[in-house]
Amino acid sequence: MKKVIMGNHAVSYGVRASEVKVISAYPITPQTHVVELLSEMCANGEIDAKFIKVESEHSAMAACVGASAAGSRAFTATSAQGLLLMHEMLHWAVGARLPIVLANINRAVGPPWSIWTDQNDSLSQRDVGWLQIYCESNQETQDTVPQAFKIAEELQMPVMLVMDAFFLSHTYEIVDMIEKEQVREFLPPYKPDIKIDTADQHSFGNLAGPDHYMELRYMIQKAMDRGLDVIKRVDSEFEEMFGRGYGLIEPYRCDDAETILVTSGTVASTTRVVIDELRDEGVRVGSLKIRVFRPFPIEDVFEVLSKAKKVAVIDRNISFGAHGIFYQEIKSALYGRTDIPIIGYIAGLGGRDITPKVIREIADKAIGDEQPERYINWIGVKI
Amino acid sequence: MFDYLQYVRQENFPHIWCSGCGDGIVLKALIRSMDKLGLSQDETVMVSGIGCSSRTPGYVDINTLHTTHGRALAFATGVKIANPDLNVIVVTGDGDATAIGGNHFIHAARRNIDLTVLLYNNYIYGMTGGQCSPTTPRGAYASTAQHGNLEPPFNISGLAIAAGASFVARGDVYNVKKLETLIGKALQKKGFSLVEVVSPCPTAFGRRNRMARPVKMMEQLRDTVVSVEKWEKMTDEERKGKFRTGILKDIEKPEFTAEYAKLIEKMRPEE
Numbered sequence: 001m002k003k004v005i006m007g008n009h010a011v012s013y014g015v016r017a018s019e020v021k022v023i024s025a026y027p028i029t030p031q032t033h034v035v036e037l038l039s040e041m042c043a044n045g046e047i048d049a050k051f052i053k054v055e056s057e058h059s060a061m062a063a064c065v066g067a068s069a070a071g072s073r074a075f076t077a078t079s080a081q082g083l084l085l086m087h088e089m090l091h092w093a094v095g096a097r098l099p100i101v102l103a104n105i106n107r108a109v110g111p112p113w114s115i116w117t118d119q120n121d122s123l124s125q126r127d128v129g130w131l132q133i134y135c136e137s138n139q140e141t142q143d144t145v146p147q148a149f150k151i152a153e154e155l156q157m158p159v160m161l162v163m164d165a166f167f168l169s170h171t172y173e174i175v176d177m178i179e180k181e182q183v184r185e186f187l188p189p190y191k192p193d194i195k196i197d198t199a200d201q202h203s204f205g206n207l208a209g210p211d212h213y214m215e216l217r218y219m220i221q222k223a224m225d226r227g228l229d230v231i232k233r234v235d236s237e238f239e240e241m242f243g244r245g246y247g248l249i250e251p252y253r254c255d256d257a258e259t260i261l262v263t264s265g266t267v268a269s270t271t272r273v274v275i276d277e278l279r280d281e282g283v284r285v286g287s288l289k290i291r292v293f294r295p296f297p298i299e300d301v302f303e304v305l306s307k308a309k310k311v312a313v314i315d316r317n318i319s320f321g322a323h324g325i326f327y328q329e330i331k332s333a334l335y336g337r338t339d340i341p342i343i344g345y346i347a348g349l350g351g352r353d354i355t356p357k358v359i360r361e362i363a364d365k366a367i368g369d370e371q372p373e374r375y376i377n378w379i380g381v382k383i
Numbered sequence: 384m385f386d387y388l389q390y391v392r393q394e395n396f397p398h399i400w401c402s403g404c405g406d407g408i409v410l411k412a413l414i415r416s417m418d419k420l421g422l423s424q425d426e427t428v429m430v431s432g433i434g435c436s437s438r439t440p441g442y443v444d445i446n447t448l449h450t451t452h453g454r455a456l457a458f459a460t461g462v463k464i465a466n467p468d469l470n471v472i473v474v475t476g477d478g479d480a481t482a483i484g485g486n487h488f489i490h491a492a493r494r495n496i497d498l499t500v501l502l503y504n505n506y507i508y509g510m511t512g513g514q515c516s517p518t519t520p521r522g523a524y525a526s527t528a529q530h531g532n533l534e535p536p537f538n539i540s541g542l543a544i545a546a547g548a549s550f551v552a553r554g555d556v557y558n559v560k561k562l563e564t565l566i567g568k569a570l571q572k573k574g575f576s577l578v579e580v581v582s583p584c585p586t587a588f589g590r591r592n593r594m595a596r597p598v599k600m601m602e603q604l605r606d607t608v609v610s611v612e613k614w615e616k617m618t619d620e621e622r623k624g625k626f627r628t629g630i631l632k633d634i635e636k637p638e639f640t641a642e643y644a645k646l647i648e649k650m651r652p653e654e
Contacts, residue, residue, distance in 0.1 A: 026482075026483070027508050027511035027512070027514045027527075028452075028511065029510070029511055032511045032512055032514070035527070036512065036514070036526045036527065039526065039527040039528075039529065040526075040529055043529030043530055044529070051527070053514065053515050053527050053528075053534075055482035055483055055485060055517065056452075056453065056482065056483035057483075081433075081451055081452060085452075085483075110451070111449075113449065
């Protein structure tokens with residue numbers, strides 16, 4: 001069945017179809033719709049889940065950690081400051097190897113206060129060890145929720161699903177709805193090997209001395225290493241069942257492209273429009289959407305980009321004192337294997353619209369003979 | 384007629400509060416209290432967290448600091464300790480101060496630091512659209528309590544008293560003159576002083592609880608508020624469904640920044 005739903009609700013319906021057992025959340029704009037609809041679904045029996053109204057995001061993730069350790073499929077959603085407040089607990093979920101799924105609606109971080117989109121909230125959590133998947137449409141968002149649980153439960157690692165505030169979270173699109181009866185076949189009920197169980201007791205979160213700590217960290221990295229294959233396999237299983245797959249990355253008209261624009265989130269859709277325009281003009285350009293950011297799909301990215309003559313990365317984020325964060329990742333993925341120029345562009349911070357015109361400007365600069373500043377080029381700054 | 388203009392940032396109007404919201408009434412009462420006491424606009428700081436109430440500093444032409452959710456009291460503690468000569472007012476709400484910032488609330492009260500806290504209690508998260516807060520009454524409806532709230536609420540004034548505040552008062556936006564008096568007393572008090580202001584939210588609370596009309600919420604305030612003096616003479620039966628307003632606690636006890644100054648003096652090496 002197809003329905004017109006908002007991006008936030010696409011997350012909620014994905015959670016409903018995934019038969020989550022515990023939802024714990026704290027309100028924050030622009031995420032609130034996600035959990036509001038879920039609380040309604042819990043209240044009217046559409047989901048057999050318990051909804052915990054906690055007193056902060058830190059507690060929201062702590063409650064998910066508890067629920068997941070007790071053997072339940074657990075979910076929460078948040079944005080910006082909420083995600084940052086969760087930071088300690090994000091580390092905890094990874095270290096405890098709990099397959100929690102979190103939806104983060106990308107919102108700029110204050111001060112100054114902003115409720116509009118950019119990626120600095122989720123990307124500042126880059127190194128905590130959560131898998132991160134950036135969604136582009138409501139359909140992809142809904143479909144990614146059960147995928148995320150399946151990936152998480154197989155790897156025993158938490159997964160963060162990420163989407164742009166307003167441009168996606170509040171936009172209504174047609175979505176082919178997935179239902180739990182069908183999804184159950186794809187994502188069977190969660191059965192952990194170890195859980196908090198009075199009949200089979202274990203100690204959780206205990207002290208690990210220097211003799212053991214490093215091995216546990218090594219195992220987390222091993223899980224991440226396996227992650228790319230697991231994500232690919234889960235995605236193709238999903239595609240087999242539902243007819244829709246998304247991949248780790250999504251190249252668009254890249255085969256003979258001389259210049260490739262690297263994007264993520266909703267910017268990817270706008271960029272494709274510009275690519276078509278430029279192709280009509282005979283310019284050999286393509287675009288590459290990065291869907292899976294952690295683990296970073298180095299080989300897949302290299303495969304596509306190494307054929308180009310120039311790479312331009314559009315970052316809706318900034319690592320102050322360094323560069324755009326996707327730019328850094330791309331540069332490190334290609335390091336030592338090719339000498340094509342990689343140029344970084346910062347655009348759209350704090351919700352400033354990245355229109356086709358903006359992308360056109362970036363493309364023109366990148367394609368042009370003029371040698372731009374390699375690492376960091378700010379687009380549209382009024383200073 | 385009282386001229387509010389010298390105290391507000393006109394460029395930030397119109398304000399964002401909904402029709403029927405009580406927050407503007409508190410703002411005006413606060414401005415009149417400040418004026419009556421002759422508080423210097425340059426030496427007064429207003430700190431807020433997140434929520435509808437926390438938008439207040441945007442409208443007042445004093446030194447203002449709009450901070451993160453729940454942490455206004457922690458920021459304000461820093462401001463006051465750095466410069467104890469400043470008048471520091473904290474504007475917060477039931478969600479901001481008693482959920483995410485609950486810890487800061489009880490510890491600021493325990494420490495008895497000289498802050499004046501105006502806590503707008505509207506029983507709901509208004510800004511995000513009506514989720515349960517720690518003061519949502521049992522059985523009341525919210526977007527996250529579709530069949531009525533299961534959890535018992537905090538008594539905010541009671542919490543502050545128990546935690547050690549030296550001045551605690553409760554007012555409401557129907558009895559505005561009384562509210563102004565209570566805010567004035569709180570501003571003058573040396574120590575942690577709280578004014579819990581009961582303020583209606585017709586949009587997020589009223590609509591879900593058969594009080595969609597702002598007038599109805601005001602009438603309900605009128606009919607349920609009892610002065611502390613009257614409250615003392617009422618039986619338990621008569622107190623049902625009512626709440627008291629007025630000064631609930633007013634004692635003298637050592638104030639944190641003053642004690643800190645004394646300690647510094649004491650530890651100063653002799654010449």
